[in-house]
Amino acid sequence: MRVPIVTFRLANGLAVTLSEDHTAPIVAVNLWYHVGSANERPGRTGFAHLFEHMLFQGSAHVGANEHFEIVQRAGGTLNGSTWLDRTNYFETVPSNQLATALWLEADRMGQLLPAMTQQKLDTQRDVVKNERRWSVDNQPYGTWWERLPALAFPPDHPFHHSLIGSMEDLSEASLEDIAQFFATYYTPDNAVLSIAGDFDPAEARALVEQFFGPIPRGAGKPPLPPMELPAHFGSWERLVVPDAVMLPRLFLGFRAPVFGSDEHFVASVLAAILGTGKGSRFQRSLVRDREIASEASAFTFDLAKGADLLIADVTARPGVSAETLEAEVVREIDRMRGDGVTGDEVQRAVALLETALVSSLQSAGDRADKLSMFATYFDEPELVNEQTARYQRVTAAQVSELARRMLGPDNRISLLYVPADPTADSHASAEVGEPVGASR
Amino acid sequence: MTAATTPSTRPQAGPPRDYRFPFFERVRLDNGLGVIVAPVPKLPIVSAALVVDAGAAAESAGAEGVAQLTARMLLEGTRKRNGDAVGEQFERWGAAVGASADWDAAMLSMTVLAPRLEEAMSLFAEVLLEPAFPERELSRIKAERLADLLQLRTEPRGLADEMFTRFVYDKSSRYARPEHGDVASVTSIDRATVEQFYQARYRPGGATLILVGDITVTNGVALAQRLLGDWSGTTPPAGAVSDKPARTTRALHIVRKEDAPQSEIRVGHVGLPRSHPDYFPVLIANALLGGLFSSRINLNLREVHAYTYGAHSSFDWRRAAGPFVVSTAVKSDVTAEAAKEILLEIARIRADAVSEDELTLATSYLDGVFPIRYETTDSIARALAALTVYDLPKDYFDSYRANIRRVTAMDVLHAADKYLHPDQLQLVVVGDPTVIAAPLAALDAGPVSVYDAEGQPER
Numbered sequence: 065m066r067v068p069i070v071t072f073r074l075a076n077g078l079a080v081t082l083s084e085d086h087t088a089p090i091v092a093v094n095l096w097y098h099v100g101s102a103n104e105r106p107g108r109t110g111f112a113h114l115f116e117h118m119l120f121q122g123s124a125h126v127g128a129n130e131h132f133e134i135v136q137r138a139g140g141t142l143n144g145s146t147w148l149d150r151t152n153y154f155e156t157v158p159s160n161q162l163a164t165a166l167w168l169e170a171d172r173m174g175q176l177l178p179a180m181t182q183q184k185l186d187t188q189r190d191v192v193k194n195e196r197r198w199s200v201d202n203q204p205y206g207t208w209w210e211r212l213p214a215l216a217f218p219p220d221h222p223f224h225h226s227l228i229g230s231m232e233d234l235s236e237a238s239l240e241d242i243a244q245f246f247a248t249y250y251t252p253d254n255a256v257l258s259i260a261g262d263f264d265p266a267e268a269r270a271l272v273e274q275f276f277g278p279i280p281r282g283a284g285k286p287p288l289p290p291m292e293l294p295a296h297f298g299s300w301e302r303l304v305v306p307d308a309v310m311l312p313r314l315f316l317g318f319r320a321p322v323f324g325s326d327e328h329f330v331a332s333v334l335a336a337i338l339g340t341g342k343g344s345r346f347q348r349s350l351v352r353d354r355e356i357a358s359e360a361s362a363f364t365f366d367l368a369k370g371a372d373l374l375i376a377d378v379t380a381r382p383g384v385s386a387e388t389l390e391a392e393v394v395r396e397i398d399r400m401r402g403d404g405v406t407g408d409e410v411q412r413a414v415a416l417l418e419t420a421l422v423s424s425l426q427s428a429g430d431r432a433d434k435l436s437m438f439a440t441y442f443d444e445p446e447l448v449n450e451q452t453a454r455y456q457r458v459t460a461a462q463v464s465e466l467a468r469r470m471l472g473p474d475n476r477i478s479l480l481y482v483p484a485d486p487t488a489d490s491h492a493s494a495e496v497g498e499p500v501g502a503s504r
Numbered sequence: 505m506t507a508a509t510t511p512s513t514r515p516q517a518g519p520p521r522d523y524r525f526p527f528f529e530r531v532r533l534d535n536g537l538g539v540i541v542a543p544v545p546k547l548p549i550v551s552a553a554l555v556v557d558a559g560a561a562a563e564s565a566g567a568e569g570v571a572q573l574t575a576r577m578l579l580e581g582t583r584k585r586n587g588d589a590v591g592e593q594f595e596r597w598g599a600a601v602g603a604s605a606d607w608d609a610a611m612l613s614m615t616v617l618a619p620r621l622e623e624a625m626s627l628f629a630e631v632l633l634e635p636a637f638p639e640r641e642l643s644r645i646k647a648e649r650l651a652d653l654l655q656l657r658t659e660p661r662g663l664a665d666e667m668f669t670r671f672v673y674d675k676s677s678r679y680a681r682p683e684h685g686d687v688a689s690v691t692s693i694d695r696a697t698v699e700q701f702y703q704a705r706y707r708p709g710g711a712t713l714i715l716v717g718d719i720t721v722t723n724g725v726a727l728a729q730r731l732l733g734d735w736s737g738t739t740p741p742a743g744a745v746s747d748k749p750a751r752t753t754r755a756l757h758i759v760r761k762e763d764a765p766q767s768e769i770r771v772g773h774v775g776l777p778r779s780h781p782d783y784f785p786v787l788i789a790n791a792l793l794g795g796l797f798s799s800r801i802n803l804n805l806r807e808v809h810a811y812t813y814g815a816h817s818s819f820d821w822r823r824a825a826g827p828f829v830v831s832t833a834v835k836s837d838v839t840a841e842a843a844k845e846i847l848l849e850i851a852r853i854r855a856d857a858v859s860e861d862e863l864t865l866a867t868s869y870l871d872g873v874f875p876i877r878y879e880t881t882d883s884i885a886r887a888l889a890a891l892t893v894y895d896l897p898k899d900y901f902d903s904y905r906a907n908i909r910r911v912t913a914m915d916v917l918h919a920a921d922k923y924l925h926p927d928q929l930q931l932v933v934v935g936d937p938t939v940i941a942a943p944l945a946a947l948d949a950g951p952v953s954v955y956d957a958e959g960q961p962e963r
Binding site: 140163186195379 | 509510511512513514515516517518519520521522523546547548549579587588590591592594595596597598599600615616617641644647648650651652654655657658659660661764765766768796797798803806807808810811812813833834835864865868869871872873874875876878879880881882
């Protein structure tokens with residue numbers, strides 16, 4: 065099964081990927097801008113994400129809140145999201161509405177600033193502060209999203225700081241920051257556009273040229289600080305976080321091969337053997353057999369620069385102490401490091417990854433998003449068709465070797481949440497303590 | 505300011521291309537099992553779903569939660585292999601499986617690549633027909649449910665949902681208690697309770713197998729016949745659940761969460777059953793009130809007042825009347841103001857007809873988005889499951905878009921007026937009473953009570 069792909073590039077640098085599928089009269093439009101929280105300057109944490117909100121506040125020919133309304137009135141779904149190294153905007157619409165979707169995206173890429181006002185910025189700043197309260201401050205374990213990258217990346221690394229940003233920095237953002245960020249990063253040569261679904265390729269190309277062609281190329285973006293990192297942490301830094309939670313939860317992280325590399329496919333399989341599905345080691349051992357955990361999974365962040373992270377995420381069963389939880393998770397990790405994995409385990413993991421991949425490619429929106437991802441990171445959307453084969457090439461020997469190299473105590477960080485209220489779970493409170501420094 | 509680049513006028517849309525919900529065939533085997541096959545050959549993948557009349561509505565008093573436990577136990581071991589082996593075997597074929605129960609049905613579901621369908625389906629049938637319900641796995645799964653309930657105490661969103669239903673439905677209603685059971689009921693359930701529930705409810709007479717994807721009708725029906733043709737027995741439909749409200753006058757309920765930076769707000773009352781003849785007008789009224797991003801409540805609370813990251817409303821459609829609820833999380837110090845705006849919006853949509861322009865925002869959205877909802881085999885299987893469980897007409901999907909477009913502004917006004925009851929609203933807020941209690945009391949919207957995180961009244 066292959067996704068059909070046609071690519072071209074406009075004179076202004078916009079990279080375009082087309083992927084036809086006429087099974088339903090719908091089409092997905094997906095734009096990735098190669099800018100994320102990594103590109104924020106000091107004192108402006110959270111700006112890339114706040115900026116994403118502003119992109120829904122209208123542009124030269126689109127009124128406030130009209131972007132959402134136009135797409136929904138057209139019978140479409142839409143959203144945007146911000147990540148460490150990219151921001152995306154996407155809509156899936158009935159295929160006769162393709163021109164409208166492209167026009168909306170072009171209008172805000174070309175002429176956002178006429179629509180920007182202080183009042184809109186103030187409103188979205190407050191909306192984002194509420195998003196922070198909702199997803200971080202008022203959620204059990206909610207701070208893991210910012211504590212983990214802070215532990216995993218050195219303070220001067222672009223991935224170190226909070227993606228959603230601090231309340232103080234959000235308060236500081238100005239219209240001037242908006243104008244500058246827009247001019248620097250929201251340019252056709254810093255974006256990729258993917259269109260997937262039911263469209264006529266000649267017509268789509270003509271629309272793209274008509275709407276996006278006149279947008280001028282950018283002046284280039286400032287280089288990021290060096291992203292390169294040693295393959296290993298070099299120590300095991302551990303942080304214990306008392307929080308308003310009922311059960312201890314451990315995030316155990318490892319530096320991993322960057323997304324897109326052959327070794328990253330090996331690391332994905334390793335993560336799936338540890339923590340995807342009922343047959344995973346965590347489920348079998350920690351949840352089912354030993355009844356240490358109520359939930360357990362493992363996953364990679366999929367970062368394409370510097371180093372990726374592989375995270376084991378395990379929540380204790382009531383009555384299991386944080387200390388026991390950590391010891392048991394580490395025991396599973398050490399067992400994989402010492403004994404390696406079997407061919408059966410690799411086969412199970414690859415089969416699950418394969419089904420998940422085909423499942424997601426059913427949706428035009430997911431297809432367009434994956435094409436944009438490979439185009440942004442590697443300038444090669446065709447990689448979407450390589451994924452299955454690359455998973456299938458992974459061997460037990462490779463996973464075992466990577467486990468030996470990657471899962472040792474010299475390459476760990478841990479974030480251990482413990483109930484702040486010692487009555488929360490009477491067995492879990494024994495070792496509530498202060499953050500401990502690097503060990504080993 | 506940048507030079508004008510984009511054409512200033514929005515492009516006109518051409519005519520939409522025709523779309524039909526995927527063709528499906530419905531047959532009944534001799535043993536009473538319904539079989540629905542929808543050939544969707546786009547990708548080499550198949551989704552299977554077995555729905556059975558074994559949801560929470562079918563539970564007996566005291567055994568709340570047995571429906572979910574029974575469904576989950578299907579994957580925890582058969583007479584031929586233990587739970588580890590079941591999970592591992594499915595996954596070696598790349599089959600993603602799940603089993604769970606909601607209010608009105610239990611569902612065993614699976615998505616697998618087409619070349620492995622036959623093997624995976626035979627194990628699917630084995631877990632359905634020959635579950636062993638091992639004691640040890642049952643006690644583990646019960647403990648996992650108890651852990652979820654424990655976690656709720658510090659999880660404001662889930663806690664607000666749970667408390668809301670408790671304050672809305674009368675104690676005698678199954679809907680007043682959590683869908684998957686509470687501490688007392690789950691603790692009391694033993695292997696015999698699960699076994700009995702299974703024997704009584706898991707029968708082909710009350711079940712339907714749905715197959716969607718890269719499969720033909722002939723092959724799908726033959727597969728069902730071969731694997732499930734010998735299954736026998738029938739089951740009486742689950743009795744009607746009482747949807748009696750807890751009270752018929754407005755009241756405010758504060759659930760204590762010390763130092764909460766936000767208040768989780770739920771406002772609503774008992775709604776309508778899925779079979780209600782005014783389903784479509786109510787759907788549109790709700791979309792405009794709080795169902796869409798561009799709905800009145802979201803634009804008011806988020807884009808005008810910036811009280812919240814988002815606010816929405818919904819009717820939870822069940823066989824009996826599920827709740828109507830407005831949900832949001834707002835900064836603590838604007839809790840009362842936000843509650844007031846929600847009450848105003850509910851009053852406003854009942855007072856005046858929406859404009860034609862506003863009406864078409866909802867109708868054209870629900871009409872246009874229809875094909876986008878059914879892109880995956882899994883989503884089509886779920887839609888067909890709903891068709892079965894709620895006994896919708898066979899042409900339900902083919903007539904859906906016309907039914908949406910038929911709704912008028914007057915229909916919306918009548919639906920809002922008739923089915924939204926401002927005087928019966930229950931306002932439930934999980935937040936910090938020291939910050940929110942006085943302003944909420946000053947709203948004069950009803951008596952205010954304060955509860956602890958387990959729902960016990962304070963003082």
